Amino acid sequence: MESEPVSPISEPDMATSIAMAMAPSSVPSTPPPQPHRQPPSSPPLPTPTILNSPPIDLSLYLVTSSSLLPPGRTLEATVEAAIKGGVTVVQLREKALDTRPFIDLARRIHAITKSYDVPLLINDRVDVALAVGCEGVHIGWDDMDYETARRLLGPTAIIGLSVSSLEQASLAAATTCDYIGVGPVLPTPTKPDASSPLFPSGVRDILASISNTRPLPAVAIGGISATNVQSIVYKSRPHAATPISGIAVVSAIIASDDPESASSDLLTRSRNPPPWAHPPPSQTRIFTDFYLPLILSHAVTTIRTIKEHKPLVHHITNAVVKPISANVTLAVGGSPIMSDVIDEVASLANISPYSGCLINMGTSTPADKALYAAAISENNQAGKPVVFDPVGAGATGMRRDIVTWMLREAGYVDVIKGNEGEIRTVAGQGVQMKGVDSTEAGNLEEMVAVVQEVANRERNIVILTGPVDILSDGTRTVLVRNGHPLQGLITGAGCALGSVLCAALAVSREDKLSSCLAGILAYNIAAERAVAGSRSTITGDVKGTRRPGSFAAAFLDELYEVTEMCLRGEETWTGAVNLEFR
Ligand SMILES: Cc1ncc(COP(=O)(O)OP(=O)(O)O)c(N)n1
Numbered sequence: 001m002e003s004e005p006v007s008p009i010s011e012p013d014m015a016t017s018i019a020m021a022m023a024p025s026s027v028p029s030t031p032p033p034q035p036h037r038q039p040p041s042s043p044p045l046p047t048p049t050i051l052n053s054p055p056i057d058l059s060l061y062l063v064t065s066s067s068l069l070p071p072g073r074t075l076e077a078t079v080e081a082a083i084k085g086g087v088t089v090v091q092l093r094e095k096a097l098d099t100r101p102f103i104d105l106a107r108r109i110h111a112i113t114k115s116y117d118v119p120l121l122i123n124d125r126v127d128v129a130l131a132v133g134c135e136g137v138h139i140g141w142d143d144m145d146y147e148t149a150r151r152l153l154g155p156t157a158i159i160g161l162s163v164s165s166l167e168q169a170s171l172a173a174a175t176t177c178d179y180i181g182v183g184p185v186l187p188t189p190t191k192p193d194a195s196s197p198l199f200p201s202g203v204r205d206i207l208a209s210i211s212n213t214r215p216l217p218a219v220a221i222g223g224i225s226a227t228n229v230q231s232i233v234y235k236s237r238p239h240a241a242t243p244i245s246g247i248a249v250v251s252a253i254i255a256s257d258d259p260e261s262a263s264s265d266l267l268t269r270s271r272n273p274p275p276w277a278h279p280p281p282s283q284t285r286i287f288t289d290f291y292l293p294l295i296l297s298h299a300v301t302t303i304r305t306i307k308e309h310k311p312l313v314h315h316i317t318n319a320v321v322k323p324i325s326a327n328v329t330l331a332v333g334g335s336p337i338m339s340d341v342i343d344e345v346a347s348l349a350n351i352s353p354y355s356g357c358l359i360n361m362g363t364s365t366p367a368d369k370a371l372y373a374a375a376i377s378e379n380n381q382a383g384k385p386v387v388f389d390p391v392g393a394g395a396t397g398m399r400r401d402i403v404t405w406m407l408r409e410a411g412y413v414d415v416i417k418g419n420e421g422e423i424r425t426v427a428g429q430g431v432q433m434k435g436v437d438s439t440e441a442g443n444l445e446e447m448v449a450v451v452q453e454v455a456n457r458e459r460n461i462v463i464l465t466g467p468v469d470i471l472s473d474g475t476r477t478v479l480v481r482n483g484h485p486l487q488g489l490i491t492g493a494g495c496a497l498g499s500v501l502c503a504a505l506a507v508s509r510e511d512k513l514s515s516c517l518a519g520i521l522a523y524n525i526a527a528e529r530a531v532a533g534s535r536s537t538i539t540g541d542v543k544g545t546r547r548p549g550s551f552a553a554a555f556l557d558e559l560y561e562v563t564e565m566c567l568r569g570e571e572t573w574t575g576a577v578n579l580e581f582r
């Protein structure tokens with residue numbers, strides 16, 4: 001923001017400044033003709049001025065749209081309630097209004113915003129801003145060009161520009177605009193003519209692209225609601241550049257029956273770091289061979305903590321894998337519950353300090369989206385982990401749509417676990433899968449890159465399971481070469497790993513990658529021990545197996561044995577680990 005005071009613009013001056021601005025800046029302009037005036041329809045208004053505004057607080061930016069008001073509510077009452085709830089900027093965006101009623105409405109709204117010291121900006125219409133004397137405008141690339149708007153409004157008016165691409169970001173950074181509105185973040189019915197959604201990772205790329213030239217204050221806009229705001233703010237945060245300064249919303253406030261609470265809820269959620277946030281990379285365990293003993297010792301502690309706290313694992317999963325998932329959860333010390341009832345998700349998310357939710361879309365239908373959204377939202381709010389297994393993600397268009405919706409709109413998932421085809425689908429690669437088995441056999445280096453890319457995009461943990469399991473949080477990556485091919489012959493062995501990951505995260509969330517690694521190591525080494533045979537601490541027998549039926553039972557036994565060892569503080573089983581750090 002520039003801080004020079006500006007002299008009030010009187011009406012004749014306004015006409016002069018419009019004419020000057022329209023003329024090429026190098027050509028001296030002749031005095032404009034006196035504009036034709038209509039008789040005022042109401043008593044004369046005070047001379048309009050563009051105020052000398054203090055630096056703008058973009059935390060919660062309300063954009064209006066009277067057409068979305070609930071029946072019986074006025075825009076004036078909604079704006080006032082929203083300001084009481086914490087709105088820090090108001091933009092009047094009334095596409096259907098002609099100039100006269102637009103100016104009249106703007107004057108009424110300005111009287112309210114001024115009394116709360118909240119800036120009022122006008123969407124698109126520099127003439128309306130000048131007529132009303134409010135604090136500025138928001139303009140897009142089809143509206144009046146920035147330089148002209150600035151010349152008309154003066155140096156201290158607030159002018160925001162829309163940014164929907166890297167190119168527009170660089171054009172905006174070359175101006176002296178005060179902020180940018182970056183969006184649409186998500187698809188939104190409020191602006192049907194909007195360009196393609198950027199999603200949080202696109203917002204992040206835009207912020208990063210201007211961070212070295214002019215790191216402009218930015219608000220994210222488009223499809224933001226109470227359920228996704230924390231996830232959007234979190235995922236759109238660049239690692240090494242200025243984050244967004246706030247969020248801009250239309251329907252989440254304007255269409256609400258209680259705009260004051262809707263606003264205060266949005267503000268609180270957008271300001272508070274989400275309970276599921278990762279610590280920054282600088283505060284997480286270093287993953288190198290040198291630290292292997294520490295990493296393994298942490299794995300043992302994590303598993304022991306599962307046994308001690310018996311976390312509740314709420315499974316929203318497919319019928320095929322429910323028995324093995326429940327048995328695996330019990331073997332590692334967790335407490336399984338299978339429930340697909342939407343009314344239960346809030347209670348289950350809050351029933352115990354140690355719980356988590358596993359969403360496995362093995363037999364999903366679009367009707368399950370409401371259940372998934374509620375489960376994610378409740379667990380996000382409770383700070384409980386959500387593990388997502390996009391089973392068969394690439395098999396059909398319906399599954400691809402559910403995955404896309406889950407990751408973009410439903411909230412935050414801490415872990416995405418899948419086979420190669422599923423993770424490639426999540427990455428946006430058009431993989432056609434047969435049934436729910438992975439059909440691709442890409443090279444390892446490329447798969448590592450895909451896992452890292454998705455983890456970085458989603459700001460979470462991504463696990464690709466296969467002959468080599470690849471885990472990444474976007475910064476640290478581990479390859480696990482433990483496990484046995486017989487795991488692939490047991491229905492649900494892949495899905496039930498999700499139960500262990502969820503149990504591990506339910507008891508230990510400070511370093512989610514380490515917790516997931518603990519779960520995978522115990523799981524895969526149990527499989528190896530089931531094949532090789534180990535001495536039972538109960539019967540003293542040593543019995544290995546090479547056949548799937550007996551493997552299923554032996555695997556469960558070994559999972560129990562390995563996790564019981566952890567409870568006793570024994571680390572010997574970790575001698576079998578075969579890890580590679582990237
Ligand atoms: C804060 C904010 N950001 C972006 C927009 C979109 O503006 P624009 O591209 O001019 O589209 P319309 O709003 O005119 O449809 C905005 N209004 N506010």
Ligand SMILES: Cc1ncsc1CCOP(=O)(O)O
Nearest residue numbers: 184188190222223249250251
């Ligand atoms: C004006 C605008 N610009 C980009 S998206 C959008 C509309 C946002 O509306 P909502 O908050 O209801 O999704």
